[in-house]
Amino acid sequence: MELFAFVTPLFLSLIVAGTFVGIVFGAIPGMTATMAVAVCLPLTYPLGLENGLALLLGLYVGGISGGLVPAILLNIPGTPSSITTTFDGYPMTRRGEGERALKIGIVSSLVGGLISLAILFLFAPVLADFAIRFSYVEKFLIIFFAMTVMAALSKDTLVGIFSGVLGIFISLIGVYDLSDGGNGKTRLIPPGLDYWLDSGFSLLPVLIGLFGLTAVLCEAELGVPRGLSRSEVKVGHSSRFSFSVFKGQMLNLIRSSGIGTFVGILPGVGGSAASILAYTNAKTFSKNRDNFGKGEPAGIMASEAGNNGLTGGALVPLLSLGIPGDSTTALLIGAFTLQGIQVGPLFIGNNPDTWNAMIFAMMIANAAMFIMMFFAIRYVALIVTVPKHILYPIILMMCVIGAYTINYGIMFDVWTLAIFGLFGWVAYHTRLEIAPFIIGFILGPSAEVYFVKSLESFGDPTIFFTKSWIAMVLWVLISGSILISLYLARQARRD
């Protein structure tokens, strides 16, 4: 059939192989979908555009999905977008429901991926036109909305907000980059560290330091007594998965997938914001909001549907405006440029074969991801039964390798891992909250850029309230989220 002329055994094999490699990259702490695509990008030139895209899209879908494995089993987010998966995934693992949590995450990832793909296929050009209505002001409000989750995730609201603000502060160390519209000047760098910190602390080393190294240090502190060396966490019968867990969660899944897709459509907002926003909304609208952060399946569903929803969404501005929606699609654009193909507003109409090949590849990649992960996950989940004195050195080694390679071999990134691992350990023993801290760290740079650019562009602080109806809707959501957080904090104090 002419329509599917691109479907060859090589095309299909590349999707499956890409998805598998992507899952592996996503599952290793410190390795990301972006890194997988970057490593394989030069291979795509001899493959041609459609086959090259098949490989890269497989890596993209697999990489985003694979992040849930360490997030759930080890409390280490495989990718920044799986941070919110740790909030409920790891508590489920601790109570012996690791496999169940993984399968909930996998099914949610599939739903998120397919919904976003359908939206991409049906509405890409229309959504691109809508996306350009989001100026600096609306983008800042979206980031601010995502930040409201900081208070909701904290045991103590005030400490949570302090931790979040501390995260924002540390994220601003380094240059206010010209490529972000900044002034190109460095700030907040401690004396003597200019050489290392001119670009600030890298996100991935901070992330795996706070989650991976801190966990190792805390466990080491407890010691590994003889006879107790095996993990207390088991993949027992209570781990049985049933699709009935999704009963009553369709709205959560669709909403989270929609949020993920929508965030992906907005260039520059960032992939991590997708799962954070989806999680915030799921918690805000859930009847069981008290259970979020304690092993609530709906939290995993929101996070995973949200971050996989991003995959289709981020392709909308790429294919409709020539503007990548997130860091991974910024690499995908390289596959087009290497073949001398320009992407822009006419791309879809001018290249129907490539467009169809991409949609088909994304569909197959989602299916391959589901099959590989759903049926193999029982064995992957057994990782938690590996004795900690064997498992933790391996985790530590992977963290160091991941930190060292993320910026193509910068030793300071390994020091960053160590610094933030220690910081996490100190936070664990004080009242500082890690989840709001890392959310502040992730969202801080975007919040700064959009806040400053809004004021620079419009010159009036009231613009945040008066810019458009979209801004007003966002303020309603922000207010609702803050009020619910305060209400929950008061309830918790009463209990």
Added chain:
Amino acid sequence: MTITRRLALAVLGATALTATSLTAMAQELPRNVRLVIGSTSTGGDTYQNSAIVADALADKLGINIKVDAVGATAAFKALERDKRGTTLMIFHDQSYLGELYGREGYKDPFSTYKIGPTVAINPGNAYLVAKNAKYGTMGEILSAAEAGEKVRVAIQPGGVSEIGFSAMKNAARLRSPGSEANLVAVNTGSQSDKNQAMWDDLADVINGSIQANEQFTQLADDDQKAMKFVWITARPKTLEQAPEQGMGDTTRDKLLKYASPETNVPLNDAENFTFDKEFFFLYNAEMDDAIVSQIDTALAEIFENGEIQKRQKASFFIPNFLPSDKARAHLEAKRNTYKDVISEITTN
């Protein structure tokens, strides 16, 4: 004793062998080479161009070359750390423009590094306005500034994006001293931000490129996203080498209408300002000259063969090989011209 003597001979032999091989290694590129680039994007022209050159060079020399998109600051640092030839760099005119505009992290490349050969030109640097804008040409923009109207130009300050804006200000000053103050920079970041600035009516003119913006010029007049070119900064001699079909719906002949001499942005009383974005190698200042010669010779043979030009042209690059010594003289002269433009508009 015999054992001791044999051991001493073996150690001596091994040392001599190692020294010989190290000396040999120092005179040529190692087996694995890292080519850092001054951009963090793998979707941009620097990566695309570097990948083409790296492929050809690796094939020619039988070595591995890995292109790492680490960005300018990290790339300069990596280059300064390694004088063995394991790390090379490809970047463009931003290397010296960054220093001329006083950007942090930039030093004078001509005194800090060895300048290697030029390999290609991207002729695409362009300025655009909205399709329904009141200005249709550079002449109208400069006239508006002369008449006291503020014209907002979206650029990323401190480099390639700003040099055209500096030239516009210089042209406005030549036309009517003082009118350059009416050309106002809107500092943005990526191309996406510049486009968005136009769609949000925060900028009247944006810096862009033929490659990234041509499709927007094909949109219907009533489309909010529609744009039109007003100026392409490349030299006419460069643009004439572009493929005849141009890019998208804009043929080479049409492109030439937006460039000098058809579009006038005066540099001085005698000539127009032009700017070609040229890509070239940078090396550690202490890298062995034998390696410099090795790369020059290999590239000369690659360009003589002619295959690389086909791939460059297919990606809308203009092949422009100049060996290291000629490249240095050419780029230094170019730098001095732009230094004068920048100094004219900052001192007058």
